[in-house]
Amino acid sequence: MIFKFRRERVIFRAFFIGVLISATCMSSAAFAVIKVVTTTTDLKSFVEYVGGDKVQAISMVLPGAEAEDYAPKPQDLDRLKTANLVVRVGLDYDLWLDRILRQTGRPELVKGGAAYVDASNAIVLLEVKGGGIGGGGHAHGAGNPHYWLDPNNAAVITGNIVEALARIDVPNAKYYEKQRIDFLASLDRKTLEWQEKLEPLRGKPLLTYHNNWPYLARRFRLNFAGTVESRPGVSPSAAELSRLLTKMGSEKIHVIVKRPQEPNREVNFLVKKLGAQIAVLSTSVGDDGAKSYIQMMDNNIKNLLAAFNKNSK
Known part of the structure; x- marks a missing residue:
């Protein structure tokens, strides 16, 4: 009996030591590079800004694809099984992620886990309705999800x-914070530049295909006066297009904003009828060939200004 008790105690101590070693490795420089899987290219860009050469980030959703309608692929599950960190948009935007995270069998990757990041945490959200997802599949009761714009x-x-990188890689915590400070300083300078350039557009009405832009509008005081879509994910009827023509004429709307992957037919119809201009803006890094968040935003501002300048000639 004594021998059996001692043997069980030795086994328990060995197990406990193994757990401690595992936990220590998780919070130390145990990896040559931290593997980060993000749901979108925007989050991938943010990870690369703050992670520098200590991270390897990959986005599940590729440029040009619709993140809200994404269907995870087998390689996504394989990547998540070996990932050190997962970063998501949150809200109703990437609900498909929950199921595949459960399939990994890794509790640290699900909500509340040490390797899980919801980037929307602490964001002041716009358009919070509490109504859930509508019939078109793109209603966002939790709030408009395009907060990174x-x-x-x-x-x-x-x-x-x-915060998450520092939690799993304690020795490099100061490095990540320094990277973040440097990135935000560069972004602040660019934001001031963008504000100055967009000042002449303040209050001028625009039309947009889909309601992607409330955060951009709030920051730069832009006036998005309506959407081409009748409802999220639903193309307008002939009667609705007629009402849009009337609205554009009466409110002097001369610019329509759309993303590269959004339909052209209805927008081209409105443009042809009224001689309006199209401004192609991107909500995701890479949609227009941009390699980073700052480059994407820079391109958006240039394209918006170009559309207004063409209209004024």
């Missing part, structure tokens, strides 16, 4: 990411 929200997003 306000550059000032980058401070919160990168704060969430750095």
